[in-house]
Amino acid sequence: MELALLERLNAERAARRATILVTEIGSGRQRLVTPAEAPSDPLAERLAEGFRTGRSALVDLGNERVFLTVQVPSPRLVITGAVHISQALVPMATGAGFDVTIVDPRTAFATPERFPGVDLRAEWPEVVLPELALDPFTAVAALTHDPKIDDGMLAEALARGCFYVGALGSRRTHATRVERLAGLGVSREDLARIHAPIGLDIGAVSPAEIAVSILAEVIGVLRRRPAAREQAA
Incomplete structure (x- = not known):
């Protein structure tokens, strides 16, 4: 994981804000998605489900497989x-x-x-x-x-x-x-x-x-x- 991405992830966690780390299995590319950004994302529906349930998941996006690592603060x-x-x-x-x-x-x-x-x-x-x-x-x-x-x-x-x-x-x-x-x-x-x-x-x-x-x-x-x-x- 890139240092800047890790720092952002840790900052969101410390502030008790939900995020989902999207990892492309094939390329290894990663990005962080917040609830505000999720509706405009290609994975909007699956991201919404992740934020709602708090569960990480492996999903398909066309020919690409991505893993959604969900970080939701404890209620x-x-x-x-x-x-x-x-x-x-x-x-x-x-x-x-x-x-x-x-x-x-x-x-x-x-x-x-x-x-x-x-x-x-x-x-x-x-x-x-x-x-x-x-x-x-x-x-x-x-x-x-x-x-x-x-x-x-x-x-x-x-x-x-x-x-x-x-x-x-x-x-x-x-x-x-x-x-x-x-x-x-x-x-x-x-x-x-x-x-x-x-x-x-x-x-x-x-x-x-x-x-x-x-x-x-x-x-x-x-x-x-x-x-x-x-x-x-």
């Missing part, structure tokens, strides 16, 4: 609320390959005893958001029912293009939430992206069942999203 799940649902959701999400972070300034709930081995931030969202660096490979689940904790995280998640943004609460609760966020300057188009009530409608009742519905919805959005959504903001 993250940021949860506001160290609540019972979170206790059930964390081990499932971790097992599904997500890096999980919990944000909750309420130190009575956000304790290592309740969330062992988890990236736990017992601080207000506005304090930790610069460090979290939300991006299009991050899902955000707001589970506290407390606007002082959830709203700032939701607004930032929408602004940063997180692939999934969900919030706990009834439709009436969400309608009030939408008005609050609109008052903060969030556009109606972005507000429509919030999954609320959060999770798939499977009739979930217990915290564990609600956690299952949330993770299922997050994975569904992750695997079905358009490739263009994977371009980091």
